[in-house]
Amino acid sequence: MKEKPDVLQGTLALMVLKTLDVLGPQHGWGIARRIEQISGDLLAVNQGTLYPLLLKLEHEGSIASEWGASENNRRARFYRLTGAGRKQLLSETRDWEQTTAIIARFFNVKAGDLI
């Protein structure tokens, strides 16, 4: 069986930021499920690894958190994007698109094109 690719720390952070950008404030499980859904089970994420990452992003000021009530009316910690986080997401998205564009161009090159 083919191993599911590991998620790089930086990529996961970007996914978290994008998720919060799209969905608005979310609790940890919501973020984890969203990432799982979108990646279509291709990524192996131990959901628990999300929590140290969330704390790191919070320390860096990209996201903020507060207690709130979940769907079933229990206490849950909700994370939301801050202004700094939005800026970071924008710039990282741009970087990422640039990188993929370059890689894509490399893959599209055929032997004949080089002459």
Add this chain to the structure above:
Amino acid sequence: MKFLRRFFTRLSNLATGRRADQRLQDEIAEHLALQTEENLRTGMPPGEARRQARLKLGAGETIREDHHAEHSIPFIENLLFDLRYAVRMLLRSPGFSFIAIATMALGIGATTAIYSVIDATLLHPLPYRNPAELVRIQDDLPGVGAQGVGISVPEWRDLESSGIFQSASITGTGANVNLTGSAQPLRLSFKQVTPNYFAVLGVDAQLGRTFDPHDATPGYNLEVVISDGLWRREFGADPHILGRALRLDNDVYHVVGVMPRGFRDQGSTSEEQNVELWLGAGFAGVPFPPPLRSSRLRSRVVIARLKHGSSIEAAQGHLDALVESLKKQYPAEYPAQTAWTVRLIPLSETVVGSVRQSLVLLFGAVGLVLLISCVNVANLLLTRASARSREIAVRQALGAQRARLIRQFLVESLLLFLLGGIAGFGILFCAGHLLLRLVPESLPHLNDIGVNWGVMAFALTVSVAAGTIFGLAPAWLMSRADLIGTLRQEGRGASGSRDRSRARQILVISELALSLVLMVAAGLLLRSFWDLFNVQPGFNADRTMAIETWLAGPNDPTKDPYQTATQESVLLREILSRSRALPGVQEAAIGDEASLPLGHSDPGGLPLIREGIETMDNQAPVIDSPIVSPEYFHLLGMPLRSGRLFSDQDLEDTPQVAVINQAAAHTYWPGQYPVGKHVRLHRDTRGLVSSSQPVWTTIIGVIADARTESLADAAIPQIYRSVHQRPAKDLVIFLRGQLDSSTIATQVRQQVQSVDATLPVFHAETLDDVLSTSLSVRRFSMEMVACFAATALLLAGLGIYGTISYVVNEQRREIAIRLALGAQRDTILKMVLRRGLGLAVAGAGLGAAGALVVSHLMAGLLFGVSPTDPPTFAGVTLVLTAVALAASYIPALRAMRLDPITTLHSE
């Protein structure tokens, strides 16, 4: 930016002890609940749903650890843990901790104390801008054995225009002047300087101005710059002081500026640094001699500032070329046999050069003490490691990493060393002013010595460095314990500690060797000092006091009431007869400052022109020439060897006469009878320069040599002249008898001022004090080194005691078996003592080799004793061996008295 923000949040979490654990637990509980619900929705049975949710979440402990690591800073947190553990360990064995901390406090405290002295003297000798550019220019005539003969004004002008220097300035060496007009005539230290002096030093006035560097007045420009101290003390910090007239030696000067607070003149003695008046002078007109190339300005110092970025070597090269061309240009002025040279000396060297060797020696000695303290503590740490080897083995068996263990031990030893350093610094800080009293007053920059931030940084740096170096080795050896062996032997740790016991022996041997080096140094210094102290000075200092006074020397000689010897004689005879009438006084005499044995600064010397041998000043050898009254030789007990002494009939209008000492007779008239020879001495710069006709002085007597210049020098040529023929301005009144030192100074002042109320009277001291002051730097370094050596010996004794005790403890089983098998008790005693002796011999051998090197390095500080003095070496080795044996004797006794049955049962 992001990183910093994250770091500070974590740091504040760490500092405030805020925990995130509960939050994580809550979040995870919620997460699991949500995931379980989701799983239930997909139709899993409840048990399986919970299990799958947990699996999906991952290992709880890892998440917790990662989360915690993100929340706080693990490295610092571990360090805090280690620190807490270290403190607990220290508290658990208070005896050990106390000894270790006290040892380090001693080592670091002593080192820091000496460093604070060095910091103020050797490291910061000159409180001026770019001090490295400042040089002293010294003229030598090596051909006639004369050093520092002074510069002439034309030569100075050559230097100024040579382009080698930014600027060069002639300065007086610091002298005294009488400030009259206030309640009591004041004697103030002043310096005549060329107007560019302050430009050379690079200092400006805080009020008013300094002299105009381009001022070309030939004589005094009648401007005076005063010190901040004088301004505050005498003039109440008057802001309108500028333009005020001061009467100095009966001349009127106008104040043009006040130097900033904290400005100190350069010089090696506190007297030179405490100059309070600076007078601008061109040194080229009245009252100075005319600016001829041949008239050197004696007792003047030239200091200069080199061009930016120019090295002393390069400047010296240019200067040598200049000297050569001047010699060619003026062959008559610079006769070849005098070999005139001009030397550049870093100014800092002239300020602290005289004490550099002593201070370096002290720093070396104290460094050895520090090293011994460190070795001792390292030894203690190793001993304790053995006691803790079981703990270490258990922790390793439970999976503690070696690096982690080393780090923990290192934290422990660092804590010990740091506490020691802080304790040492604290003691120094509290007792600093007491310790300063031990420092001789003649040390340059005495007032700048202090315990400041730099000194504190030094103490902390030394503590940390020593803790790291001497903590690392024990930590490394401790963590290397043989796990299985140690555990199997129930913690006695005999086999795992072979490295350790070897390390400990090496440490003890080096301790013994280092202390031997120190003891030899102390022994040699002690012997030198003892010899010096007991040397026959050749004059009698008993019951004798010296009291100084100063006659004003106005710029216009005709205004001087004591212009001629005849005029001055009247005053001196009156002072002498009144002094003799004081209670207790048996004898009284007068001389100039140069006649004060061991108590005068370097007089510079005058050229001695012998009839028929030399014809010009600049060819002549230079000789010290005190001026004395006829009673001087009898009062100081300096016996006549041939000829006669001065009499009251030798007056200004009778033939000029002089008395020399035997050294002068041997040096300048070898194999001849000197009495009756004619000589001429270059006239002093002050006073009248008139006699076109050379007046010859006849030598009338030879006295025995006395160590009046330095106790270490048996014989320096001297030529004495009578004060009744040669007036002197700087007078010392000598009194002998049953004197009450507390009142005599006041009585003499009253008597002197009843003759002339303008004369200041100051500086009364007994000749015994003068004598002992002249030895103060030597005594200081001797006492310090002896104190360090005693400390070292004590520490080495403790070290060998600890090691032998440990060895005995380790071998008690073996000793018990031997005893049980019938070994004699004194055989056991000898066996243990032999161990101690072996260490002592090895240490003494190494130490003696080291001491030979060190004693040759300090040969310059020794007097009358050779650096390889066998009695010192033998005595010191004996003492060290005795101490080592005594220290081994106690554990040896313990070994001898072992009860085999109890010992073997208890194992």
